[in-house]
Amino acid sequence: MSTSLTEERIRQIINEEMKDYGVRKRAPPSASDDDHGDDHHYGHHGNGWGPHDWEHGAPHNSWAPIIMSFGITIFLFGFASTFVMNDDLNDTVFNGNYLPIVLVGFAVIISGLLVWWRQDMSFDGHFEPKSAGAPFQNIDIRKVGMWIFLMSEMMVFSSLFTTYIRYRMGTESCQAILDNHATYSNGLPFSPGDACWVPASYFIAGSHSESWTLVLFPDTLVPGAINTFALIVSSFTVVLALKTANRTDLDHEERSRKIRNYLGATLILATLFLVLKLIEWFVGFNIGPFYAPSLLDDGYTIHNEMYHFAGAGHGGEYIDVNLRLSAATFYVATGTHGAHVFGGIIGLVYMTYKAHKGGYSPTNAVSIEYFGIYWHFVDLVWVLVFPAFYLY
Amino acid sequence: MKVNVKILAITALLVASLMLAPSLQARSGGINNVDSGCTCHSGSPSSDVSPFMTLGNGSALPSEYNPGETYTFSFGFTGGPGSEFIAERQNTGGFNLVATSGTLTILDDSTQMIAGQLTHTTTGNDQMNWSVDWTAPSSGSANFQLTVNSVDGDASPGDGDHWAQSQFVMGAPGGVGETTTSSADGITVLFSAILLVSLMLLISVAYVFYRANPESFSWSAFAPWISEWLTSTDHKKVGTLYFVAGLFYFLVGGVIALMIRIQLSVPGNDFLTQDQYNQFFTLHGTVMIFLAAMPLINGFANWIVPLQIGARDLAFPRINAMAFWLNPAGSILILCGVFSGTGADVGWTGYQPITSWVSSHPGTTFWLAGQLMLVASSTLAGINFITTICAMRTPSMGWMQMPLFTWSVFVSVMCLFISIPAFGIGLIEAFLDRTIATAFFNTSAGGDPLLWSHLFWYFGHPEVYVVIIPAFGIVSEVLATSSRRSIFGYKSMVYAMAGIGFVSFIVYGHHMLTSGMAPWLRFVMMLTTMAVAVPTGIKIFNWLATMHGGSLVYRTHTLWSLGFLVTFTLGGISGMFFPSIAMDIHLHETYFVVAHFHYVLVGGTVFGLFAAIYYWYPKMTGKMMDERLGLLHFLIAFISYNGLFWPMHKLGLMGMTRRHHTYFIQANEYSDVVGTLPPEVASWNSFITINAFIFGLSTLIMVTNMVMTLVKGKKAPADPWGGWSFEWLVSSPPPTPSFDDLPTLIDVNEEHGSEKKENWLTRLMVPNDPDEEGMN
Numbered sequence A: 001m002s003t004s005l006t007e008e009r010i011r012q013i014i015n016e017e018m019k020d021y022g023v024r025k026r027a028p029p030s031a032s033d034d035d036h037g038d039d040h041h042y043g044h045h046g047n048g049w050g051p052h053d054w055e056h057g058a059p060h061n062s063w064a065p066i067i068m069s070f071g072i073t074i075f076l077f078g079f080a081s082t083f084v085m086n087d088d089l090n091d092t093v094f095n096g097n098y099l100p101i102v103l104v105g106f107a108v109i110i111s112g113l114l115v116w117w118r119q120d121m122s123f124d125g126h127f128e129p130k131s132a133g134a135p136f137q138n139i140d141i142r143k144v145g146m147w148i149f150l151m152s153e154m155m156v157f158s159s160l161f162t163t164y165i166r167y168r169m170g171t172e173s174c175q176a177i178l179d180n181h182a183t184y185s186n187g188l189p190f191s192p193g194d195a196c197w198v199p200a201s202y203f204i205a206g207s208h209s210e211s212w213t214l215v216l217f218p219d220t221l222v223p224g225a226i227n228t229f230a231l232i233v234s235s236f237t238v239v240l241a242l243k244t245a246n247r248t249d250l251d252h253e254e255r256s257r258k259i260r261n262y263l264g265a266t267l268i269l270a271t272l273f274l275v276l277k278l279i280e281w282f283v284g285f286n287i288g289p290f291y292a293p294s295l296l297d298d299g300y301t302i303h304n305e306m307y308h309f310a311g312a313g314h315g316g317e318y319i320d321v322n323l324r325l326s327a328a329t330f331y332v333a334t335g336t337h338g339a340h341v342f343g344g345i346i347g348l349v350y351m352t353y354k355a356h357k358g359g360y361s362p363t364n365a366v367s368i369e370y371f372g373i374y375w376h377f378v379d380l381v382w383v384l385v386f387p388a389f390y391l392y
Numbered sequence B: 001m002k003v004n005v006k007i008l009a010i011t012a013l014l015v016a017s018l019m020l021a022p023s024l025q026a027r028s029g030g031i032n033n034v035d036s037g038c039t040c041h042s043g044s045p046s047s048d049v050s051p052f053m054t055l056g057n058g059s060a061l062p063s064e065y066n067p068g069e070t071y072t073f074s075f076g077f078t079g080g081p082g083s084e085f086i087a088e089r090q091n092t093g094g095f096n097l098v099a100t101s102g103t104l105t106i107l108d109d110s111t112q113m114i115a116g117q118l119t120h121t122t123t124g125n126d127q128m129n130w131s132v133d134w135t136a137p138s139s140g141s142a143n144f145q146l147t148v149n150s151v152d153g154d155a156s157p158g159d160g161d162h163w164a165q166s167q168f169v170m171g172a173p174g175g176v177g178e179t180t181t182s183s184a185d186g187i188t189v190l191f192s193a194i195l196l197v198s199l200m201l202l203i204s205v206a207y208v209f210y211r212a213n214p215e216s217f218s219w220s221a222f223a224p225w226i227s228e229w230l231t232s233t234d235h236k237k238v239g240t241l242y243f244v245a246g247l248f249y250f251l252v253g254g255v256i257a258l259m260i261r262i263q264l265s266v267p268g269n270d271f272l273t274q275d276q277y278n279q280f281f282t283l284h285g286t287v288m289i290f291l292a293a294m295p296l297i298n299g300f301a302n303w304i305v306p307l308q309i310g311a312r313d314l315a316f317p318r319i320n321a322m323a324f325w326l327n328p329a330g331s332i333l334i335l336c337g338v339f340s341g342t343g344a345d346v347g348w349t350g351y352q353p354i355t356s357w358v359s360s361h362p363g364t365t366f367w368l369a370g371q372l373m374l375v376a377s378s379t380l381a382g383i384n385f386i387t388t389i390c391a392m393r394t395p396s397m398g399w400m401q402m403p404l405f406t407w408s409v410f411v412s413v414m415c416l417f418i419s420i421p422a423f424g425i426g427l428i429e430a431f432l433d434r435t436i437a438t439a440f441f442n443t444s445a446g447g448d449p450l451l452w453s454h455l456f457w458y459f460g461h462p463e464v465y466v467v468i469i470p471a472f473g474i475v476s477e478v479l480a481t482s483s484r485r486s487i488f489g490y491k492s493m494v495y496a497m498a499g500i501g502f503v504s505f506i507v508y509g510h511h512m513l514t515s516g517m518a519p520w521l522r523f524v525m526m527l528t529t530m531a532v533a534v535p536t537g538i539k540i541f542n543w544l545a546t547m548h549g550g551s552l553v554y555r556t557h558t559l560w561s562l563g564f565l566v567t568f569t570l571g572g573i574s575g576m577f578f579p580s581i582a583m584d585i586h587l588h589e590t591y592f593v594v595a596h597f598h599y600v601l602v603g604g605t606v607f608g609l610f611a612a613i614y615y616w617y618p619k620m621t622g623k624m625m626d627e628r629l630g631l632l633h634f635l636i637a638f639i640s641y642n643g644l645f646w647p648m649h650k651l652g653l654m655g656m657t658r659r660h661h662t663y664f665i666q667a668n669e670y671s672d673v674v675g676t677l678p679p680e681v682a683s684w685n686s687f688i689t690i691n692a693f694i695f696g697l698s699t700l701i702m703v704t705n706m707v708m709t710l711v712k713g714k715k716a717p718a719d720p721w722g723g724w725s726f727e728w729l730v731s732s733p734p735p736t737p738s739f740d741d742l743p744t745l746i747d748v749n750e751e752h753g754s755e756k757k758e759n760w761l762t763r764l765m766v767p768n769d770p771d772e773e774g775m776n
C-alpha cells in the first residue's frame, strides 16, 4: 500500500474532504434546533419505535427489521399453506382456514413498515452523508445505494426475460401447428392437450380480439395502452414534485401543498395502473362500443390444459392446446412488474403523507429524487415488458 | 491446564465409545462358515426355477403398504434340482433378499442379515422356502430383489445348481392424504418450534447477561439489554448477531452431518429411513452454506470491513439489521418441515422437476420460501457492502490501498449480488409451481427442468466463490501479519480475486456437463473452468512467496491458514478433474464430488473462518484466546478432517454414489449383484464416520475456548499480532463509534524509511510491543 502523496498533503486533503463527510450541516427548514453538540452525535441510541431524532445521525436502534422479518415468515408460511398444488399439478387446492395467517403476516409486515416510517418522518435532510472516495466522490451515499439496488433489479428482470425467451423460442407456436393442420414442424401429429405457444398478444392485440372499434388497436389492448401512458406520465409527475420541492420562491406551505399534489397524482396514476391491470386480467369491460373480455374469461389461465385454439384464418379448424406455460410466464413476468408498482405505491403513500405534513423542502428534497430513480426504472421495465408480452 | 486434561479425557471417552458403536450394529455371527449356496451361482439363470414371494398367509403382496405396518413374507422357489429326489442330499436351496426400503426382521435361525441383505444360514440351507418380517417405511415404493438357488445337494457349489432372480414391488400409499395431514400438523409444529427455539435462546441469553453481572440481575436491567440486541443497527452488534447465528447453525448442520455419517457407517444400515436421509442431506447442505458459512462471513464482514476502511458504520445500518433478521426468520421456514417429518428432500440444489413435483415433501414449499428470504437478505447486505466499500473509505484510502480482506468481501459480495437474483426468480417460479400450480417446471405442460439448472447454477457457482473468496482475504491478512511483512504481490492478489469473480460467471455449466446441455456449451464451460486455475494458482504462489520472504510466527490462526493452503490446494486439484467432460461423466454424483467440495468448503472456507476467529476474536471481545487449546483444536481437527474426507475420493472412484440412503457391498468376490461395491468400501465408511465424530467434537474445543476466555481470558491489547490495518488502531473491543476522527492512511515506507531498520522491524513484527500495548 503506497501512495506518492506526502503526509502533509494527505492531511490537507482530508481536512478539506472531511467538511463534506459524515454529518452535513444545513439550515433546517422549520428549525427546532436543539442544543446537543456534535460530541453527542454517536453516543445517542434513540428510540427503536420512532420518531427518531436525526440530529444525532441515523437511528442506532429500530424494531422495524425484526418485526418485518418475522412478518414475512408468517406471511410466506400462511401463503404456502393456503395454496397447495394438487396431485395432478394442474390446479391449486385452497385451504381457507390458513388464510387468516396470511392476513396476520401481512399486518405484521405493515406494522413493521409503520415503525420504519415513524422513525423516518422526522428526517429533514440534515443527515445526508456523502461518498468520500472514487468513483462516486461527493455523491449522496443513499443515491449510490439506490443505483446499486437497481443493478440487482436489472438481474431480476433479466432472469424473467431469460425464462420468457427460453420458453418462447423453445416451444413451437400453436399457430404454426394449426397452419400445418395439427402437425408439428417435424411431421409428427399434434394430439389434443399438447403444449404449444399461444402468446398473450393473441388475446390482447392479435386476431382473437373481438372487435376493432378503435381504429388503431383492438379493445383488449386499451388497458395496456392506457397503463403505458399512465406510467410515463407518473414518471413526469415525480419529476415535477422534485422540481417543486427544490423551489425556493414559494413559501413552505404552498410548496408543500404542491409537492403533495404531484406526489398524489403519481400515486393515483400508479393505482390506476394496477386497477386496469386487474381489469384486464380478471374483469374485462363492456362500455358503450368498447367491449373486451378479461384474459380469465378468454381462458388464458395458468391451469388451462385444453384451450380451444382457432387461430387466424382457419374457418372452423382448431386444436386443443395446453397454454399453461405461456400463461405462467406472462402472469409472473408482468405480475413481478406489478409488484414493483405496488411497492412504489406503498412508498408513495408514505411520501404523500409526509409532503402533506410539510416534510419536504429544498434542503430535504433528495428522497423524492431517489424514489424517482426507482420509479423511472419501473417505468423503463414496463417499456420493455409491454412490447415483449402485449404486442409480440 | 486442568481443563485441558478434562477435555482430553472426555474427548477420548467419546471417541472410544464411537469406535465401539458400529460393532453394536446387528450382524449375527457366522459370516465365514456359512455354506452360502446363494452366492455361488454359475452361468445364467435357469428357467426351471421360479422364485415366489407372498404374504405369510399365502395371499399375494398388496400393491400398497401401510406405513409402519409389519408384514410377514413367505418366499422361496419351486423347481430345479432342489425339488428333485436326490439320495444323500446335503442341501436344498438358498436365497438372497434385498429390500430397498423398510426394515427386515429375522424370525428364526434359518435366515440371517449379512451386509444389509437377508440370506439363509446353514440351517436354512436345507429348505426351499423361508419367512421374514418386514416393517414398511413411511413413504416411497419398496422394491424387493429375490435371488434363489436350487441346489443339487452334492456340497460342491456351482456345478449342477440352478438359480433365478425376481423383483417384487409394493407401492407407497397414495400421496393425497399424506399431503394434507402433514401440512395440517405442520402449523402446530412450526409454532412450538418457534416457541422452543426462542425460549432456549432467551435462557442462554439471560445466562450470558447474568454472568456479566450476577449482582444486579433483574428484569428491569435485562429488558433494555435484550431489546438493545434485538434492535441494534450498530455494525459491530449486528456482526456479533450474525456470528452467533452462524455458529449456532454450524453446530446444527454438524449434528445433521453426523447423523448422516452414522447412517453410512455400515452398509445396508437403516438408522435413518430413506425418507429422513433425503431430508437430512438437503438440510445439511442448505444449513451449512446459507445459514452457517454465509452468516459467519457476514459477521466478520460486518465487524471488520468498516474498521479496515476507516468508516464509522456501514452505509445503511437499518438495512443491515434487516438483512440479518431475515436470516433467522427465513431459517424457521427452511427447517420447519423437518419437525413434522416432511422437510425438504430435494437437495440443496433443488433440482427440477422433482422440486415442483408432488412426490417431494410439503416442506419443500416452505424451504423455497425460506430460501427466498435469504435471497432478500443477501440482496440487502449486498447493497450495503458495495455502497460502503465504494463510498465510505476514509478519504486517504484509494482502491489499491484497501486491505485484502475488504477487497475479498467486495469481490464476493459483487458476485453474490449480481448472481442471486437469478436464483431468486427460479425460487419464485418453483414456489408458485408448488402453490398456485403454475407450470414453469412442469414437463407435461412443456416446462424445462434444465431452465432451473441454468438459473440455479448461474447463481450456484458464483455462490461457491462467494464463500471461498472471503477466506482468501482472511488468509492473506493472517499470513502477511504472521510472516511479519506485507503481502507479496498485493496488486496481483487483487486482480486474481477480481478475475476469479469475473470468470465464476462463465463456468457454471460445469455442474451440468451430464445434464444434456448443448454440447458446444459443455466445451466452452470446460475451457473456462480450467482457466479458473490460473488466478487461483497466482494466489497460492503469492501466499507461499509471502511466507518465503517473511519470518513466520506460529499462532493458531497461522496454523489454520497453513492448513488452508494445503487442503484448499488439494480441493482445487480435485476440482480440475471435473471440467474434463469425459472424466466428469464418470465422477459426477459420486463421492469424489463430495470429497472435492468438502475439501474446498471445509478445508477452504471453514478453515479460513477458523483462522479468522482466532485472529479477530481478541479484537471483537477484548480477550485473548487460549493458544494451547487452539493448537489442540487445530491438530485434532486437521488430522481427523483429512481422515474424514480423503477416503471419499477413493470411494467415489470405486463407484459409491452421493445422495443415496445406503450402499451394499458384495458378499464375496464372485457376487455379481448390480450396484454392490467392493467389501473395503464398508471399512472405509466406518473409518470416515469415526473421523467425522472426532472432527465434529473438536469444534467444541473451539467453542469452549471462546466461552472460557470470554469469561476469564487475558485482556487483549489493541494490536496483539502486530497487524497494521486500521482495525488494529482502535482499542479491543473497539469503541462506538469506532473512530472519533477518521484514520489517515500514510505510506509506511515514507514514514519509517528514514528510521533505523531495526526500529521499523521491531515496530511491525514483535507481537507484544509495549508501544502497541500503550495504544490500548
Ligand code: HEM
Residues within 6 Å of the ligand: B349, B464, B465, B467, B468, B510, B511, B529, B530, B532, B533, B536, B571, B572, B573, B575, B576, B578, B579, B584, B587, B588, B589, B593, B596, B597, B600, B601, B604, B605
Ligand atoms: C479450482 C477451482 C475449482 C474447480 C475447477 C471446480 C470444479 C467443480 C466441478 C466441475 C464441479 C461439478 C462436479 C460434478 O458435479 O460432477 C464442482 C462441484 C462443486 N464444487 Fe467445485 N471447483 C473448484 C473450486 C471450488 C470451490 C472454491 C468451491 C467452494 C468453496 C467449490 C464448491 C463446489 C461444490 C459445493 C460442488 C458441488 C455442487 C453440487 O453438486 O452440490 N468448488 N466443482
Ligand SMILES: [Cu+2]
Residues within 6 Å of the ligand: B460, B461, B464, B507, B508, B510, B511
Ligand atoms: Cu462450480
